[in-house]
Amino acid sequence: MKPTTSSQITFWLLQTTGWCPVFVLMLLLFGDEYWTSHFSILFAITVVATSIVISLIMRYMYKTIMQRKVPVILWALSIIILSVLAALAVGQIHYALWTVIVNIWPKFSPLVTSQPIASISLFLIPTYLAWSCLYWLITRQIALTQAHQHNELLSLRIKEKQLAMLLSQLNPHFMFNTINNIRSLVRIDGEKARDMLSAFADIMRYQFATQSNAATSVEKELEFVEAYVALHQLQLGKRLNFNMDIAQEYLNAAIPKMAIQLLVENAIKHAFGSQGVTGDLTLTIGPIEQQKPDNWRITLTHPGRIIENKKTGIGLSNLRNRLAMFFDNAQLSLTTQNEQVIAQIDIQSK
Numbered sequence: 223m224k225p226t227t228s229s230q231i232t233f234w235l236l237q238t239t240g241w242c243p244v245f246v247l248m249l250l251l252f253g254d255e256y257w258t259s260h261f262s263i264l265f266a267i268t269v270v271a272t273s274i275v276i277s278l279i280m281r282y283m284y285k286t287i288m289q290r291k292v293p294v295i296l297w298a299l300s301i302i303i304l305s306v307l308a309a310l311a312v313g314q315i316h317y318a319l320w321t322v323i324v325n326i327w328p329k330f331s332p333l334v335t336s337q338p339i340a341s342i343s344l345f346l347i348p349t350y351l352a353w354s355c356l357y358w359l360i361t362r363q364i365a366l367t368q369a370h371q372h373n374e375l376l377s378l379r380i381k382e383k384q385l386a387m388l389l390s391q392l393n394p395h396f397m398f399n400t401i402n403n404i405r406s407l408v409r410i411d412g413e414k415a416r417d418m419l420s421a422f423a424d425i426m427r428y429q430f431a432t433q434s435n436a437a438t439s440v441e442k443e444l445e446f447v448e449a450y451v452a453l454h455q456l457q458l459g460k461r462l463n464f465n466m467d468i469a470q471e472y473l474n475a476a477i478p479k480m481a482i483q484l485l486v487e488n489a490i491k492h493a494f495g496s497q498g499v500t501g502d503l504t505l506t507i508g509p510i511e512q513q514k515p516d517n518w519r520i521t522l523t524h525p526g527r528i529i530e531n532k533k534t535g536i537g538l539s540n541l542r543n544r545l546a547m548f549f550d551n552a553q554l555s556l557t558t559q560n561e562q563v564i565a566q567i568d569i570q571s572k
Contacts, residue, residue, distance in 0.1 A: 265336070279308075283300075306349035316342060321334055421449060425449050437479060444482070446480070451486060481544065493563060519566055
C-alpha cells in the first residue's frame, strides 16, 4: 500500500522527536569545555544530519525487505547488520567530510581530532538498533491496521452486493403481485384501475431511482409504505384501515430497503386478501424498553391468523436474510394474540 499523507507526517514527527535527544547527546560527546560552543554544535549537526540521511536509506531498504515478506529471524538479522553498517557509515562520512574541510580551513581541525570514528559509531549502533526496532514495530502495526480496514471494507462491499442481489429478487416479486392486482381490477372498475396504475408508477419511480441502494431510512421507507398501502386501499376500500404510530427518534435510523413494505405486503396478501379480513393494519415503531433506546422494534398488527404449515415464501425468507446481513442482532417473528397477527422485527445493539 502507498503511504498516506498522515503516515508521512507521523514518520517525520517521530524522526524529529527521536533524533533531538541524539543531538543533545552529541553536544555532550564532543567533550568541549562549553557544550554549546560552535564546534560542539557543528559536530552534533553533522553527525545527526548524516544519521538522518542514512536512516532514510535504511527505511527504503526495510520497505524492500517487507515487500518480500521475509521471516522474523531474517528481519532481526537485517536490523542488526544494517544498524552496524549505518553507524560505521556515519562515522566514516563525518570524518571524510571534515577532513576535506580542514584541508581548506584548518581552524576546524577539532571536529576531526576531538572524537575518533569508533566512538561515534559505537554510540550510534544502539541508536540505530532502537530506531530500526521501533520502525519495524510501528510499520508492522500500521500494516496490520490497514489490512484489517481493507478486510472490513471488502466484507462490507460483499454484503452490499448480497443485499442488492436479494433486493433484485424482491422487486420482481412485488411488481408481479401488483400487476396481477391491477389486471384483476381492470374489468371490475376501470377508474380505480387507472388510479392504481398511477400510484404503482409513482412507487416504481422511487424503486428505480434508488435501485442501487440496499439501505434506506425509516422515514423514506414509511413514505413508500404509505404509497403502497394507498395503492391497495383503492382495491380494498373500507376493508383496510391503515394506522401508524412512529417514535420520531427512529425516523433517521437505517434499515434494509423494503423491509417494512414486505411485512405490509405479506399482511395485505394473506389477511386482507386470501383470508378476506376487515379491520385495522397498525404499524408502530419504538423502543423495546424505554431505558434502552438503542434496542427498538418494528411491529405490524392486523386481524387474521397464521396459516399452519404455510411456507413464508420468498418474501419473508428474503427479509430474514437481509436483516441478518444488515444488523448484528435482529429477529423477525410472527405470532398470534386475540385473533390478531403480530409481525415484529426486534433490532438490538450489541
